[in-house]
Amino acid sequence: MITHPFFWIALVSAVLVHRDAKRRSAARPLAWALAVLLFWIVALPAYLWQRRANHP
Amino acid sequence: MPLRPASKPAAFLFHIGALLFLLALGYAFFAPPHSAPPPTYFGVGGDPLSFIWFLNWWPFAAQHHLPLFHTSYVNAPFGENLAWRAGVIGLALLAAPFTLKFGALAVYNTLMLAAPGLSGWGAYLAAYELSEDTAASLTAGLVFGFSNFMLGHLLGHLNLSLTFAIPFCLWACLAAAKHGWSTRRLALLLGLALAFEFGVSQELYATLLIFGALAAATLYALHPPARAALARLLPGVSLGIGASLVILSPLIWQMLRGYAGGSHSVASPADFSVDLLGFILPTPITRLGGHWLAPLTNKFGGNTAEDGNYNSLPLLLLLAYIARTHRAAPAVRVLAGFAALACLLALGPYVHVLGAEVSTAPWLPASVLPFLKSMLPARFMLYAWLAIALLLACWLAAPGRKPPRYALLAACLVFILPARGYDRNWTRLPIPAVFTNGAIPPGSRILILPESQVEMGYQYAAGLRFSLAAQGYLGTGAPARLARWPLYRALFVQKYQAALPRINPPMLAAFLAQYGVQAVVVTGDFAPGHTPAPASAAVAALLQRAGWLPAGAGADSELFHPPANNPPPDAAQLAAFMRMPAPEQRGLNIRLEQNWVHAIRLMARLTGLNPAPLLAFYAAHAHPPLPVDAIR
Numbered sequence: 001m002i003t004h005p006f007f008w009i010a011l012v013s014a015v016l017v018h019r020d021a022k023r024r025s026a027a028r029p030l031a032w033a034l035a036v037l038l039f040w041i042v043a044l045p046a047y048l049w050q051r052r053a054n055h056p
Numbered sequence: 057m058p059l060r061p062a063s064k065p066a067a068f069l070f071h072i073g074a075l076l077f078l079l080a081l082g083y084a085f086f087a088p089p090h091s092a093p094p095p096t097y098f099g100v101g102g103d104p105l106s107f108i109w110f111l112n113w114w115p116f117a118a119q120h121h122l123p124l125f126h127t128s129y130v131n132a133p134f135g136e137n138l139a140w141r142a143g144v145i146g147l148a149l150l151a152a153p154f155t156l157k158f159g160a161l162a163v164y165n166t167l168m169l170a171a172p173g174l175s176g177w178g179a180y181l182a183a184y185e186l187s188e189d190t191a192a193s194l195t196a197g198l199v200f201g202f203s204n205f206m207l208g209h210l211l212g213h214l215n216l217s218l219t220f221a222i223p224f225c226l227w228a229c230l231a232a233a234k235h236g237w238s239t240r241r242l243a244l245l246l247g248l249a250l251a252f253e254f255g256v257s258q259e260l261y262a263t264l265l266i267f268g269a270l271a272a273a274t275l276y277a278l279h280p281p282a283r284a285a286l287a288r289l290l291p292g293v294s295l296g297i298g299a300s301l302v303i304l305s306p307l308i309w310q311m312l313r314g315y316a317g318g319s320h321s322v323a324s325p326a327d328f329s330v331d332l333l334g335f336i337l338p339t340p341i342t343r344l345g346g347h348w349l350a351p352l353t354n355k356f357g358g359n360t361a362e363d364g365n366y367n368s369l370p371l372l373l374l375l376a377y378i379a380r381t382h383r384a385a386p387a388v389r390v391l392a393g394f395a396a397l398a399c400l401l402a403l404g405p406y407v408h409v410l411g412a413e414v415s416t417a418p419w420l421p422a423s424v425l426p427f428l429k430s431m432l433p434a435r436f437m438l439y440a441w442l443a444i445a446l447l448l449a450c451w452l453a454a455p456g457r458k459p460p461r462y463a464l465l466a467a468c469l470v471f472i473l474p475a476r477g478y479d480r481n482w483t484r485l486p487i488p489a490v491f492t493n494g495a496i497p498p499g500s501r502i503l504i505l506p507e508s509q510v511e512m513g514y515q516y517a518a519g520l521r522f523s524l525a526a527q528g529y530l531g532t533g534a535p536a537r538l539a540r541w542p543l544y545r546a547l548f549v550q551k552y553q554a555a556l557p558r559i560n561p562p563m564l565a566a567f568l569a570q571y572g573v574q575a576v577v578v579t580g581d582f583a584p585g586h587t588p589a590p591a592s593a594a595v596a597a598l599l600q601r602a603g604w605l606p607a608g609a610g611a612d613s614e615l616f617h618p619p620a621n622n623p624p625p626d627a628a629q630l631a632a633f634m635r636m637p638a639p640e641q642r643g644l645n646i647r648l649e650q651n652w653v654h655a656i657r658l659m660a661r662l663t664g665l666n667p668a669p670l671l672a673f674y675a676a677h678a679h680p681p682l683p684v685d686a687i688r
Contacts, residue, residue, distance in 0.1 A: 004326075038416055038418045039416065
């Protein structure tokens with residue numbers, strides 16, 4: 001069982017990213033969510049950056 | 057023009073010359089600086105002694121018809137399951153004739169001295185298949201054989217230093233694809249190399265299979281024309297893995313049988329992951345900056361030996377430049393992608409920055425799965441370094457002017473040169489006379505205190521004449537039944553030795569009686585007129601308070617025997633001892649109480665209140681016997 005707080009932060013972030021990506025009909029929402037879950041520190045800023053770039 | 061031998065015999069001679077050069081370089085760099093009196097071993101700390109012990113154990117157990125995978129010579133009376141230990145069984149069996157003739161210590165030293173040269177030669181062969189340029193391949197051999205990963209593990213990890221088989225497997229695959237080897241030939245070579253690697257390190261065998269698959273996936277994704285070659289290699293590789301599994305089946309069966317009991321002793325993947333800043337901050341094993349930055353790099357997890365990811369900023373920039381400017385070359389594209397992947401996975405389950413976890417990392421799902429959780433991600437840097445070495449060889453061998461490239465690379469490699477103090481990492485192991493002069497009867501069960509992780513060396517030097525009660529360093533972890541004693545950490549973990557005087561003497565007497573300890577050897581400077589180290593003096597005093605009797609002192613040790621009446625504790629006494637606080641915890645509690653008293657006084661001074669009633673209230677309600685007046 002993973003109990004580390006960062007796992008839960010990443011998990012919540014991944015769920016939010018998945019929902020947001022689906023709502024915005026972004027490409028590959030599941031891939032974004034997985035990337036955020038597994039490499040939060042890089043994937044979350046990257047998602048936010050592309051989100052802003054695509055929807056200024 | 058690339059430096060390339062004209063014929064096959066000339067190529068063979070070039071390869072042998074490269075091997076001799078790399079071996080000689082390793083010897084010149086690491087040979088003992090002076091003729092230190094034996095026994096002297098290569099490396100520092102307790103790890104080298106456990107490898108020496110293992111090199112000796114397998115032939116010893118075979119000679120004496122003892123169970124191979126369980127020993128009662130350490131952690132007696134429970135013993136130790138050796139299947140999940142880094143036991144270098146393959147090396148030990150291959151080297152057994154030499155061990156029997158020259159001793160395990162000499163064999164260990166020789167293997168460690170040969171390790172960088174042999175590993176570098178493996179990388180040289182693989183690089184030669186890729187580049188067909190001898191000078192570039194030799195450079196790859198140097199980069200891999202003397203990489204930061206290798207230099208770290210040369211501090212004492214025989215199983216992680218002798219990595220020859222890993223680049224050799226890559227060479228076999230490259231050669232098979234290039235020269236159209238038969239499936240049987242590839243399978244035979246791979247099977248033998250993989251079986252050898254398992255015999256050196258089970259962990260590297262498993263990671264080799266994983267990273268081999270990842271390398272194939274990277275090649276498949278980044279260089280589609282190579283897919284046909286991959287498909288041709290698949291039967292040979294599969295047969296090779298199958299052959300290695302057949303050869304290794306008795307060992308694998310022992311590991312599976314001992315999985316529940318043995319795998320708990322493997323260190324945590326989160327603790328042994330590379331630090332993100334470790335790629336650019338040198339650790340103390342690096343000459344340039346390693347010492348100055350030690351206050352920062354000491355915050356990294358694991359230990360210096362495991363921080364094998366220091367590439368240096370100049371080398372990283374050079375690698376990025378090569379990957380960008382030569383990305384059209386398939387070898388550069390694939391090797392750069394694979395190196396980046398290996399570095400990413402080496403970050404472990406969580407990204408660490410100066411030891412603090414700041415994010416999840418891609419190894420997270422694997423770190424909770426059976427078997428995979430037993431792999432330490434920091435060691436994946438081995439594969440990253442191999443890819444980096446081959447990438448550099450491809451770049452050096454590419455068409456164009458060579459001297460500027462070699463000069464640029466040499467300038468970058470200056471930043472990863474090893475520290476001056478490090479290249480003389482030999483340790484002398486003085487053996488107290490009590491272990492060899494017959495004062496300890498053969499077959500005795502003894503304890504050696506204070507704990508300094510050299511007891512395996514003493515036991516080896518004494519020819520395994522005695523077993524070690526409740527101790528014996530063969531890697532991390534201790535039997536749970538021993539570790540539950542409150543005195544365990546103060547007695548056996550060096551960083552808690554300050555708590556030795558606070559061990560309850562009756563508890564120590566009960567502990568020694570419970571496990572049938574027949575003698576305790578206290579090591580230290582007991583020569584007349586000398587003062588032993590505080591830990592040695594504390595143990596000697598503690599044993600006397602526990603009723604144990606001095607039975608003779610030498611210049612370097614004092615022997616204690618149990619009292620005549622030394623019954624083991626009954627169940628009620630045992631339960632009472634287990635409820636007692638740990639000695640090191642008592643120390644922490646005292647410091648905590650002192651801090652509270654200081655805080656109350658400070659608060660009283662700042663607010664102008666009288667501290668006496670506040671302290672009286674605290675003492676009465678929080679800690680009634682607290683000697684407030686004694687706290688200054």
